[in-house]
Amino acid sequence: MKFDSPLYDRIRVKPGEDRRLQADRPCCDWPECANGATHRAPKGRNREREYWRFCLDHVREYNQSYNFFAGMSDDAVARYQKDAMTGHLPTWRIGMVGGGGGRVKGKSGRPYSAGEADDPFGIFRDIGGGPEHAKPEAERRTVRNAERKALHALGLEEGAGRLDIKARFKELVKRHHPDANGGDRGSEEKLREIIEAYNYLKATGFC
Secondary structure (H helix, E strand, C coil): CCCCCHHHHHHCCCCCHHHHHHCCCCECCCCCCCCECCEEEECCCCCCCCEEEECHHHHHHHHHHCCCCCCCCHHHHHHHHHHHCCCCCCCCCCCECCCCCCECECCCCCECCHHHCCCCCCCCCCCCCCHHHCCCHHHHCCCCHHHHHHHHHCCCCCCCCHHHHHHHHHHHHHHHCHHHHCCCCCCHHHHHHHHHHHHHHHHCCCC
16 A cells, blocks of 8 residues: 555554645635635525535634524523424423323223223323223222232231232331330231232232
8 A cells, every 4th residue: 555545544543634724625714715615514504404614723713703503692692402302393292182282082082091091001090091990999809819818827817908009017026026016026926917918919019
């Protein structure tokens, strides 16, 4: 490979400045400037993808005086900056249809509510979808044998809800904890059974 080849400059750590400047390039667009145009500068608002070609000295001078918002009122500048936060794309409030002002309708024809959605994973269960969609927790859940055994360990029926389980657990821990019995560890095995039952119910989503 020849040492004065442009291909050689591409693999050098520091290409030769003299050979780069000798490459063919257009003249600077600055009036009465005959230097090579080494840099480009935007022509301004509403002329996107159009550029001036300047030499280094003149591109610096141009950039110092460049103002994208020249000729715009303060309100127009504020609107532009606000729209720039969303990439100048249309936006609308959550629950509105395409910005047309209409709320999303559910099956009943009324504004959409969480209770009208298919909810196989119980995402909207804690939010609630109105009294017409509310179901007792016992009806929504199939109790397995291991869960039934854990409930019985806490002295609860199968239809117990989250709040009942948590309240019962706190009550039993206070009753059987050694600190509540003057250091007596006679109920330690019962306490361990209660904690294991509660942790199992918690892991399966009961509480």
